[in-house]
Amino acid sequence: MAEIGHGGKEIVERILSPGEAAEKIKGLTQVPIRAQIANEVIGLAYGFFCPLEGFMGKADVDSVCKNMRLANGAVWSIPILFDLSEAEISDYGIKEGDSIVLTYQGNPMALFEVEEIFEYDKKEMCQATFGTTEERHPGCARTYEYKDKFLGGKITLLTEPKINPPFDPYFLPPLKMRKAIKEKGWERTVVHQTRNVPHTGHEWLMKGAWLQTYGELPIEKPLVGVIVNAIIGAKRKGDYIDEAIILTHDELRKAGYFGDHNHLTSLTFWDMRYAGPKEAIFHAALRTNLGITHHMYGRDHAGVGDYYGTYEAHHLLASVKDDLKITPVYSMNWLYCPHCGEVTSEGLCNHRDEWQKFSGTLIRSIVMDGVKPPRLIFRPEVFDLVMECAEKYGFGSPFVTDEYLEKRTPVFTIPPLSA
Amino acid sequence: MAEEKYPINIWINEERYQKLQEAGLADMCEEMLAGLKVLRVYANEEQKDKILKVFPTAKFDASTTKSIELLPREVKDKIFDKIVEKRSVDILDEFLADY
Numbered sequence: 431m432a433e434i435g436h437g438g439k440e441i442v443e444r445i446l447s448p449g450e451a452a453e454k455i456k457g458l459t460q461v462p463i464r465a466q467i468a469n470e471v472i473g474l475a476y477g478f479f480c481p482l483e484g485f486m487g488k489a490d491v492d493s494v495c496k497n498m499r500l501a502n503g504a505v506w507s508i509p510i511l512f513d514l515s516e517a518e519i520s521d522y523g524i525k526e527g528d529s530i531v532l533t534y535q536g537n538p539m540a541l542f543e544v545e546e547i548f549e550y551d552k553k554e555m556c557q558a559t560f561g562t563t564e565e566r567h568p569g570c571a572r573t574y575e576y577k578d579k580f581l582g583g584k585i586t587l588l589t590e591p592k593i594n595p596p597f598d599p600y601f602l603p604p605l606k607m608r609k610a611i612k613e614k615g616w617e618r619t620v621v622h623q624t625r626n627v628p629h630t631g632h633e634w635l636m637k638g639a640w641l642q643t644y645g646e647l648p649i650e651k652p653l654v655g656v657i658v659n660a661i662i663g664a665k666r667k668g669d670y671i672d673e674a675i676i677l678t679h680d681e682l683r684k685a686g687y688f689g690d691h692n693h694l695t696s697l698t699f700w701d702m703r704y705a706g707p708k709e710a711i712f713h714a715a716l717r718t719n720l721g722i723t724h725h726m727y728g729r730d731h732a733g734v735g736d737y738y739g740t741y742e743a744h745h746l747l748a749s750v751k752d753d754l755k756i757t758p759v760y761s762m763n764w765l766y767c768p769h770c771g772e773v774t775s776e777g778l779c780n781h782r783d784e785w786q787k788f789s790g791t792l793i794r795s796i797v798m799d800g801v802k803p804p805r806l807i808f809r810p811e812v813f814d815l816v817m818e819c820a821e822k823y824g825f826g827s828p829f830v831t832d833e834y835l836e837k838r839t840p841v842f843t844i845p846p847l848s849a
Numbered sequence: 850m851a852e853e854k855y856p857i858n859i860w861i862n863e864e865r866y867q868k869l870q871e872a873g874l875a876d877m878c879e880e881m882l883a884g885l886k887v888l889r890v891y892a893n894e895e896q897k898d899k900i901l902k903v904f905p906t907a908k909f910d911a912s913t914t915k916s917i918e919l920l921p922r923e924v925k926d927k928i929f930d931k932i933v934e935k936r937s938v939d940i941l942d943e944f945l946a947d948y
Contacts, residue, residue, distance in 0.1 A: 668919060
């Protein structure tokens with residue numbers, strides 16, 4: 431049976447067999463790509479970005495910027511772009527209608543059928559996507575760094591990326607994820623978007639969302655799963671290292687705070703744009719493609735600084751709800767109440783003067799100060815694993831350092847093409 | 850209207866607690882989050898802006914805790930030492946004068 435993704439299109443993996451790939455690339459120009467583009471090549475080829483089959487052409491970019499839809503009418507909020515400078519296009523001799531080979535880490539990664547070469551006003555793109563043109567917005571900064579020409583066209587993987595340990599079990603592209611969900615017997619799934627090591631506020635967000643999602647379903651057997659989908663992409667100094675993020679989420683299952691019957695950890699390669707409401711729409715499309723039925727959205731989802739209103743993402747989601755095949759689950763914050771002596775929801779507890787709010791940032795500060803947080807706030811198994819990851823993967827630190835950025839094992843590698 | 854104050858949380862690890870005990874200042878600590886000991890140093894708007902400028906890794910958690918977080922541990926150690934020296938948490942002006 432066909433697996434239908436976002437926009438009503440069948441999800442098809444665009445991956446060549448090894449023999450076919452070697453034959454196809456003979457004589458083609460090779461163009462090296464950076465990490466962000468390699469992440470997006472994976473997104474396009476495996477169907478994470480369905481209905482997109484490649485980097486956007488001008489009609490799609492224009493329609494996304496003006497109408498938050500692709501040219502075919504499907505809701506889409508963030509341009510997916512391949513950029514080159516005019517000089518590079520000239521030096522490589524790339525013309526519309528050519529096929530080129532994208533290389534990463536020195537090896538052929540994907541076939542790119544260049545259908546179109548175009549320009550687009552970056553300020554206009556920023557205003558449409560981020561609601562601002564300010565350079566201090568990280569999404570705008572990334573957009574302004576794009577070179578001046580964009581190439582649109584279909585992408586096909588020449589070889590599957592090798593996902594390196596400890597990430598390998600967590601790479602579940604759409605078709606594989608949909609199979610895993612069926613095998614679990616889950617009728618509904620709710621996704622937790624994360625770039626953080628979980629504290630108990632996160633844990634209870636997931637547990638609360640699981641309860642919300644369960645709704646009227648019968649309870650004789652487990653029918654709802656929480657799917658953690660960690661975003662793996664560009665890192666900033668001071669962030670938790672990727673290994674700690676993915677392994678600690680899975681640790682919540684292994685240590686029994688969840689179980690196999692209701693929890694699954696996975697990852698998606700994507701460089702966050704911090705587009706707030708527009709990123710929320712993008713996440714809805716992405717997780718629809720993963721076969722997930724419900725999506726958690728907290729306050730200021732995927733926002734940065736004070737660019738977006740607390741509930742702006744919720745309102746934008748509501749405006750296109752009939753076009754989305756995923757149900758938003760809105761989550762209130764969880765906090766510690768000393769009166770209750772427990773972590774509780776701000777929607778439930780009324781000891782407002784006593785509330786002690788905590789965030790991932792606050793927990794990072796506690797850990798940086800060399801203090802082990804109490805188990806009600808941060809599970810001891812999670813803390814111990816963070817410290818283990820610091821030694822094993824982080825060169826002594828659970829947080830991203832220059833040394834980590836320079837020496838870490840890449841999350842994935844592109845193996846040489848076998849003939 | 851009262852001026853907004855933004856806390857810097859100095860979380861008390863064993864080493865810091867020992868120093869506080871030795872100085873007879875252990876009762877300066879507040880207790881937060883189910884048993885964590887903390888000293889809270891409050892910055893005004895101007896001090897907050899200066900801290901964020903001087904220590905670029907620091908972050909103001911605007912959405913949840915309204916506190917200044919992610920100061921490097923050695924910076925917090927200096928703030929802590931100043932508190933012990935002055936026997937007060939009202940030390941930020943003097944601390945920031947060095948920067």
